[in-house]
Amino acid sequence: MKYTQLGEFEELVLLVIGSLGDNAYSISIKEELKRHTKRNPSIGALHSAFNRLEKKGFLESYEGGATNKRGGRSKRFYLITTYGRKALDDSFELRSTLYHSLPQLGLSE
Amino acid sequence: MNESKQYRPPKWPDKLLGWFCHPKHLDIFRGDVYELYQDRRENGSKIRADIGFFFDILGLCRPFAMKSHKIENSNNIPMFKNYFKITYRNLLRQKVYSFLNLSGLAIGLACSILIFLYVNDELSYDRFHEKSDRIYRMVEHFEDEGNGEHSASQPFPTGPTLQSEYPTEVVQAVRLFNFQSPTLALSNKEADKAFNESRVFFADSTFLDVFDFNLISGNQETALDNPNSILITASMARKYFPDEDPMGKFLELQGRQNLEVVGVLEDSPKNAHFQFDFIISFSSLKPWFGGGYPGTWYWNPCWTYVVLGDNVSKEQVESHFPEFVDKFFPGFIKEDVTLELQPLTDIHLHSKLDYEIEANNNVESIYIFSAIAFFVLLIAAINFINLSTARATKRAREVGVRKSLGSSKPQLIRQYVFESVFMTFLSMIFSLIIVAIFLPAFNGLTEKAVSFILLLEPARLLTLIGITLIVGLLSGFYPAFVLSSFNTVSVLKGAHQKTSGLNFRKILVTIQFAISICLIIGTIVAINQLQFLMNKDVGFDQENVVMVPVIRSPMGQHYENFKNAALQSPRISSITAVEEIVGAKHQVGNYQFEGMEQSKPYARFNMRHDFAKTFDIPIVAGRAYDINVQTDDSLALVVNETFVKSMNWGSAEQAIGKRFYFRSELRGKVVGVVKDYNFVSKHRPIAPLVLTLNTRRGAFNLFIKYVAVKINSQDVEASILDIENAWKSVMPSMPFDYFFLDDRLNDSYKVERKLSNVTIIFSVLTILVACLGLFGLATFSVEQRTKEIGVRKVLGISTSQILVLLSKEFLFLILIAFVVAIPVSYLLTKEWLNGFSYRIGIEMWPFMVAGLLTFMVAFLTVAFHSLKASSINPVETLKYE
Structure with a gap:
């Protein structure tokens, strides 16, 4: 199986972007990550991750949705590409395969 | 839309973001941080x-x-090829500019290379000895109330005694001695070759250990150990023994002593403070002084060099000197004597003592030369900057095209800096060619033998390349900056370029001309001072005096006969004999006059009868030495006016009859006072002087060195022949030698002459280079204003008005330069002149001449362009509008 070069933080970010659907931009992603993981990534760390993911081809972006709150500036929205989705699938598959090969602890059934 | 309140975040972090953030992300990022800020404030x-x-x-x-500063394509080699090509094309397309630019810089560089070679050679004096940092010359100051001497030489016993007293500190000592004689006669009897030689020294056997002079043949260790041995240089070997091996052959000294050649030395290096042709073992001297060395601590004829031990400081040894003087020097001079150690490497540039072996150079002239070199280079570099920026408008279109094709500013700067470095290297090559051509002439001028090969040594070559790089970078950066900052659109539209940096350029031109004016003023003052030194009345007649060296010759026995024989000739009017060259040198003697507790040192001059007559020195009071008064030899003295003044004897008449001690008795009398004359060069003021008659035959061994013959004929050659015949009639076997007094005295001002020669040449060159620059700038300025001139011509301007219009700007700059240059050059020349006892006053006219000269040259340069501009048909310049 091919290694997909998806780091742990990157995988999380990618998953969150997927789960947010149309409303995935830096601040909402930040909030969502904070809610799920209890960590509060800095905006710089996030943009750094977006940049890397985009370069790897897992993300696409478009600009829009300016608000007053932002001083009239656009947001950059992110979408998972098919390739990104496949990377998530691969990663999940790899993990679950490996997980299922773990010896049972004997509490179930 | 959310209508909640807008909070303003602090400004400076926001600015920080704007400063570092790439514009592609800036809006999004700023939006994000603003949004987060609003959330936090809420x-x-x-x-x-x-x-x-x-x-x-x-x-x-x-x-x-x-923000990215990286250029995406990192392969620069094709780019450099392109730069190279563009440089080459520009060079060819703008031939006049290229020529001005290259030649100006090449001349500037050549000047500074020449001066660099000169200074380098001056600084290299005496450094080739392995022990040069430990070798010191002993100096004896023998002075009382300003009278006396600062002697570069020592009494015979000083060197050996010092070494035996302090053997751990003074490791070696060597003495040089030459009978204080300007020449000594040497002959190879077998080959019948006899000459008077001036560079003969007796030296201790340690000579070759202390100094690093190379022997071509002979034994380095034992060469000077035995008496009656002589070392000769290679060129002397050729002179005296043209076809044979000189080793083991004999040379005869003064017709009295046979010396065996035990070694051949390489010719003495030019960069040593003394030059020699013959070195005779010191022990050969014993027969001349009755079997031993003179033991006196008063007579000080030996140049004495000592080598200190490792880690022994000069001060440490000098601290012993007061005690040393007290122990050994005779009582009557003890109080007046102080000894000093002078570093060997300081002698050539810093030493101005009495009885130097050779006249030394002056460290001031080194500074002046270096300053000139720097300024010439500066002017050339300024030219280069000015011409390049002026030329920039010509290339504005190229910049526009490059910019629109995506050249970034740093790339353009790199291109133009590359170009200027390339140009400087080109001019460096030209300048090396210029140096190669002119080095022999320059060597002739400065009396040096610097070879061109010296420049090709790796270290010097690297220095040259370094200088070129620095000049190229410095002078390339500003034009590059101007060029690359042109606005693309306006340049391509062909709009008139605002000549930014014109003010900077004006400042540079002003500096250039200020330096040029200073140099001209300096040159005029230096020439004047030299003329003044050489022409000013010295108080005695130096014309038509033939000097014949006679020391250590049998002349003592034959003087009267010689004199009578020579005076037979109608062409010879008077003959005397003197101790030193009149007007160049003197000795010092101790005298005790009435009212003095102890004898004191005074400048002293031994001579024979007819001295005042031969040199035409007026007697102010009393009489000259009289051949009919037998006791004049011992009981009479003639002094000069300054002497009378320094003794407070009142008038010259009152000085007559003042008594002095002769052999501890107050028996002698002052019989005459002569008018003051410059008995040494005009670098020094006239000091008290005692003229002593010395009629003893033995005087010719030490106290009388020359016979001075006054000729009164236009036919100089016949007069010389008469003297020679008289000489041959009394001493047929001695070589006859002579020189003219005025020639020799002019040599006293060698340093000043060299200085003024060099400054003349370099200030002419500086003006030339500065004018090249002005020429280029005027071209540029005229080109800029062709349209304006066209319009003005249509409206009826006259040629002379155009001239005024165009030259006004530059002439104003020169006026400012003049105003700046006056105080600077005034102070500098005043400082320089203060070093002379006899000096010219600073007058107005050199300043006016320098200003006018610069003004004229600049005006002509600009006028040339103005005339050219006025001859253009306005139709040509205006029809494209």
């Missing part, structure tokens, strides 16, 4: 929000988000 305090805002921005400071 839920918390301002201060927390501000801090959060700052840290958010700091967190965004990541490599991917930064």
Whole structure:
């Protein structure tokens, strides 16, 4: 199986972007990550991750949705590409395969 | 839309973001941090929000988000090829500019290379000895109330005694001695070759250990150990023994002593403070002084050099000197004597003592030369900058095209800096060619033998390349900056370029001309001072005096016969004999006059009868020495006016009859006072002088060195022949030698003459280079204003008005330069002149001449362009409008 070069933080970010659907931009992603993981990534760390993911081809972006709150500036929205989705699938598959090969602890059934 | 209140985040972190962030991300990032800030303000305090805002921005400071300074294509080699090609094309297309630019810089560089070679050679004096940092010359100051001497030489016993007293500190000592004689006669009897030689020294056997002079043949260790041995240089070997091996052959000294040649030395290096042709073992001297060395501590004829031990300081040894003087020097001079150690390497540039072996150079002239070199180079570099920026407008279109094709500013700067470095290297090559051509002439001028090969040594070559690079970079950066900052669109539209940097250029031109004017003023003052030194009445007649060296010759026995024989000739009017060259040198003697407790040192001059007559020195009071008064030899003295003044004897008449001690008795009398004359060069003021008659035959061994013959004929050659015949009639076997007094005295001002020669040449060159620059700038300025002139011509301007229009600007700059140059050059020349006892006053006219000269040259340069501009048909310049 091919290694997909998806780091742990990157995988999380990618998953969150997927789960947010149309409303995935830096601040909402930040909030969502904070809610799920209890960590509060800095905006710089996030943009750094977006940049890397985009370069790897897992993300696409478009600009829009300016608000007053932002001083009239656009947001950059992110979408998972098919390739990104496949990377998530691969990663999940790899993990679950490996997980299922773990010896049972004997509490179930 | 959310209509909640808008909070303003702090400004400076926001600016920080704008400063580092790549524009592609800036809007999004700024939006993000603003949004976060609003959220924080809604839920918390301002201060927390501000801090959060700052840290958010700091967190965004990541490599991917930064502005990029990288050029995407890192393969620069084709680019450099292109630069090269463009440089080459520009060089050819703008031939006049290229020529001005290259030649100006090449001349500037050549000048500084020449001066660099000169200074380098001057600084290299006496450094080739392995022990040069430990070798010191002993100096004896023998002075009382300003009278006396500062002697470069020592009594015979000083060197050996010092060494035996302090053997751990003074490791070696060597003495040089030459009978204080200007020449000594040497002959190879077998080959019938006899000459008077001036560079003969007796030297201790340690000579070759202390100094590093190379022997071509002979034994380095034992060469000077035995008496009656002589070392000769290679060229002397050729002179005396043209076809044979000189080793083991004999040379005869003064017709009295046979010396065996035990070694051949390489010719003495030019960069040593003394030059020699013959070195005779010191022990050969014993027969001349009755079997031993003179033991007196008064007569000080030996140049004495000592080598100190490792880690022994000069001060440490000098601290013993007072005790040393007290122990050994005779009582009557003890109080007046102080000894000093003079570093060997300081002698050539810093030593101005009495009885130097050769006249030394002056460190001031080194400074002046270096300053000139620097300024010439500066002017050339300024030219280069001015011409390049002026030329820039010509290339504005190229810049526009390059910019629109995507050249970034740094790339353009690199291109133009590359170009200027390339140009400087080109001119460096030209300048090396110029140096190669002119070095022999320069060597002739400065009396040096610097070879061109010296420049090709790796270290010097690297220095040259370094200088070129620095000049290229410095002078290339500003034009590059101007060029690359042109606005693309306006340049391509062909709009008139605002000549930014015109003010900077004006300042540079002003500096150039200020330096040129200073140099001209300096040159005029230097020439004047030299003329003044050489022409000013010295108080005695130096014309038509033939000097014949006679020391250590049998002349003592034959003087009267010689004199009578020579005076037979109608062409010879008077003959005397003197101790030193009149007007160049003197000796010092101790005298005790009435009212003095102890004898004191005074400048002293031994001579024979007819001295005042031969040199035409007026007697102010009393009489000259009289051949009919037998006791004049011992009981009479003639002094000069300054002497009378320094003794407070009142008038010259009152000085007559003042008594002095002769052999501890107050028996002698002052019989005459002569008018003051410059008995040494005009570098020094006239000091008290005692003229002593010395009629003893033995005087010719030491106290009388020359016979001076006054000729009164136009036919100089016949007069010389008469003297020679008289000489041959009394001493047929001695070689006859002579020189003219005025020639020799002019040599006293060699340093000043060299200085003025060099400054004349270099200031002419500086003006030339500065004018090349002005020429280029005027061309540029005229080109800029062709349209204006066209319009003006249509409206009826006359040629002379155009001239005024165009030259006004430059002439104003020169006026400013003149105003700046006057005080600077006034102070500098005043400082220089202060070093002379006899000096010219600073007058107005050199300043006026320098100003006018610069003004004229600049005006002509600009006028040339103005005439050219006025001859253009306005139709040509205006029809494209």
